[in-house]
Amino acid sequence: MATRKMRLGMSMRGIGYHPAAWRHPDVPADGTLRIDHYVRNAQTAERGLFDMIFFADGIAIREKDLPRGSLARSGFELAEMEPLTLLPALAMVTKHVGLVTTASTTYNEPYHLARKFATLDLISHGRAGWNIVTSWSDAEGRNFNRDKHLDYDTRYERAAEFVEVVKGLWDSWEPGALVYDRESGVFYDESRMHELNHVGKHFKVKGPLNVAEMPQGRPVLFQAGAAGQGRDIAAQHAEVIYAAQDTIGDAKTYYDDVKGRLARHGRDWDDLKIMPALRPVVGRTRAExxxxxxxxxxxxxxxxxxxxxxxxxxxxxxxxxxxxxxxxxxxxxxxxxxxxxxxxxxxxxxxxxxxxxxxxxEGNSCVIGTAADVVDRMEEWFTGGACDGFNITPNVLPGGCDDFVELVTPELQRRGLFRTAYEGRTLRENLGLKPHVNRYEAARRAAAAE
Incomplete structure (x- = not known):
């Protein structure tokens, strides 16, 4: 039986998670607006065999200028590239690493978003992932015709319906629906193309999606929600969760709670990977x-x-x-x-x-030490049933990514905790997730078996 392996994501938003990163001499202060910065980090993460690179995203400047003058000194999450435009470019300079970004269910429409991620999956040959969020700030609302952000219950109610619509659109075309039969003149098999005809409280979407034949069947679904309703949505839909617990005890409680909800949705324990944040500061010595x-x-x-x-x-x-x-x-x-x-x-x-x-x-997710110190923490959580891997949130980029790949990845491999080569072609395969089965194809098979 194969040994369980750790899953890793490299969070690549901007130039690092420390608010003084832009002042560091080895960090390009304007890196958030330079494609070469993102290319370098993406290729380094791939060299380190990461499952994915991950872009958190916001559709406003969400930090407040309080006290007055503080925002101008931060340089954190102020000016950056839009990730669904950036990721197709990174797909062309990488081959294996997954490409995951956040997109809001509050300030998008399902058809629009389904089409974008389906296209990213095609461009990347099966490496796309969508991190589902509802957004959280009034600043975002004010950019989309609202004075206030939607209330909590409405956001999550809308999000649940939004995800169902997107999943339905992604299933519009069964595998093999596009036959391209020049001789007969038939472009697609009508019996394998399906209109969604969704009518709900928040959305009315006819379909079908005008993108088809995605390499993964559909992009991998990610979520970062930790609240009650967020956990329910995650247990029903998500395939990877980015978590943020501070202690191994809290992480294990969260892990068991969310995974314990999977069965009621007809899902298995390993159908969902939970990956808490980790911010390693690694050197060859603890002093360094x-x-x-x-x-x-x-x-x-x-x-x-x-x-x-x-x-x-x-x-x-x-x-x-x-x-x-x-x-x-x-x-x-x-x-x-x-x-x-x-x-x-x-x-x-x-x-x-x-x-x-x-x-x-600082923060409880920050670990300062040698590669062995960092891996000790990772191994404790991983083998202790608190996670399936980690989302690395480096203080600085590119240095934090470079240090991890040069020092931590070999230590993980030495202990047998991490891969030595990519296992598959797609993000879904590398994460060890089951292949996606189109809902109409599944119904067709079930009918044939009766």
Whole structure:
């Protein structure tokens, strides 16, 4: 029996997840707008045998300029390429690595989105994946004729119907429907083309989709939802989840809960891969890794740190940055969160500057150390039943991707946790997912078997 292997995604949004990444001397500050930057990272991830590269995406500048002037010093998620336009270009300079991006169910129409991802799957020969999100910010709503973002229940209700419509459109053409028979003059088999004729609360879509014969049958479905309704949608539809738990205990609880919901939707335990975020800072020695992290922290503008404190503490720009963290200035957005952070600051005698740096640059998903240290953490979670792999969110690009492929990938392979070559041609095959079976083809087979 084959040994279970870890799944890996490289999150390639922008120039890294640390808000001071753009100031690092080895990072192209304008990399978010340069195709060569993305090409280099995609090819490095493929050299490291990653299952996929992943683009988080937002359709607005969602960070607030609070305190005033902090946004201009951040350089994080401000100006970047649109990923569904970018990924076809990256498909032409890679052969194996999956190509996954976020697209919102709130600010798209199902037919439009189904067509784009189907086309990406054709261009990439079967490497497309859609990360399903509902979006979350009022800033996005204001770019699409809304003063406020849709309420939570409406967003998820719309998302559930949206995904059903997209899946139905992707099944419009059974395998072999396009016969291209020049002699008979028949272009397609009418019995194998299907109109969807969907009529629901949020959408009315006739179909069929005017894209067909996707190499994977359909793109792989991803989701990042962790709330109750999000978990239900994931258990019904998702094939990969990007999770964000802080501890192995919380991760295992989440893993068991979501996987435990699969059976009610007629799905098996391994039909869904769960991949929490991991932010490794790796060096050949622990001292080297720590120095890399410390260098970034020193580059962090104090205003950016104050912005990370704003929701819990209000505007602290008038206080001494090297003084004690004060009580919240006004009512915090989440009182318990503010109390927890303040208690930590007092316990460790942190200044405002130090606390801002911690919140901006650190997190429980951050692991600083040698390749062995990083893999120890990964192996503990993987073998402990807390995940099926990880979504790597490097502090800086390209350096974080380079370091992982050069140092961590060989250690994973040495321990037998990760592949030494790609197993298949498509993203679905490399993830170890079952082949997609067209719903009409399945019904045809069932009828024939009666």
């Amino acid at each position: 890794a720590q120095a890399k992290f410390d260098e970034l922290q020193e580059l962090l503008d104090p205003m950016v740190g104050l912005a990370r404190l704003y929701n819990e503490f209000g505007d602290l720009s008038g206080f001494d940055l090297d003084g004690q963290v004060p009580e919240p200035q006004g009512e915090p957005q989440v009182r318990s969160g503010a109390e927890h952070i303040l208690a930590r600051a007092r316990r460790h005698n942190l200044t405002i500057r130090q606390l801002g740096r911690q919140l901006a640059g």
